[in-house]
Amino acid sequence: MSETQVTSTLDTTGKCCPMPMVETNKAIKALAIGDVLEIIATDVGTRKDIPSWCERMGQSLLSMTEEGGVLRYHVRKNR
Amino acid sequence: MKSMAIVVRDDSYDKILTPLAFAYLTASEGTQVDMLFVNWAVKALTAEGAAALRIDGRHAAEEAMVREGVAKAGLPPEVYDIIKALKGTGCVNFYACSLAGAIFGVNEGNLIPEAEGIVGAAWFLNEKAAKADHYQYF
Structure with missing residues (x-):
């Protein structure tokens, strides 16, 4: 299985709602279609926020991992 | 959701967050967001009023902790700076209720430039709240 090629990383460590989602929205706008955004978060609210945001905004959540309290999401920009 | 209307009544620092x-x-x-500030909250649409917002009542002694938490969360701790950040999205309109303005001392002379203006509640409720996909009251 090949590793995801990350285009850009957004580190929201320590920040809480609404900032991880506000910054994710800004970051995704700056990318091109097909690019992959890696989002690092410690706000547990993102466990539900980011998957539902991906579905609502038409983006693909490629992976979601959690290790040592750090959540890592890979999102491919589709639109 | 394409549009949301919010009426803000509570003016303490923690409750307006x-x-x-x-x-x-x-x-x-x-999402297009239209916010009407009524009652004491209308003063948040003045520079002086926004700066004067405090935590009331039984949580008043915890204000420093709350402001520190807000900064840690990534939001600007000053309400006026949050308003400016919201305005910077290009999707938020701030309106002052005309009745609240008359009672609590907000007029076109002290309204912050980020606000759209002073409006009647009938206009906001019919043109913004009733037509919004979602409506909230705080």
Whole structure:
């Protein structure tokens, strides 16, 4: 299985709602279609926020991992 | 959700954070947010009033902790700076209720430039709240 090629990383460590989602929205706008955004978060609210945001905004959540309290999401920009 | 209308009544520092955070969240997705500030909250649409917002009542002694938490969360700790950030999304309109303005001393002379203006509640309720996809009251 090949590793995801990350285009850009957004580190929201320590920040809480609404900032991880506000910054994710800004970051995704700056990318091109097909690019992959890696989002690092410690706000547990993102466990539900980011998957539902991906579905609502038409983006693909490629992976979601959690290790040592750090959540890592890979999102491919589709639109 | 394409549009959201919010009426803000509570003016204490902690209680005004939630409607501002919800507005920021939805505006960042491109949702049009219209906010009407009524009662004492109308003063948040003046520079002096926004700076004077404090935590009331039994939580008053915890204000420093709350402001520190707000900064850690990534939001500007000053309400006026949050308002400016919301305005910067290009999706949030701030309105002052005309009745509240008359009672609590907000007029076109002291209204912050980020606000659209002073409006009647009938206009806001019919043209913004009733037509919005979602409506909230704080």
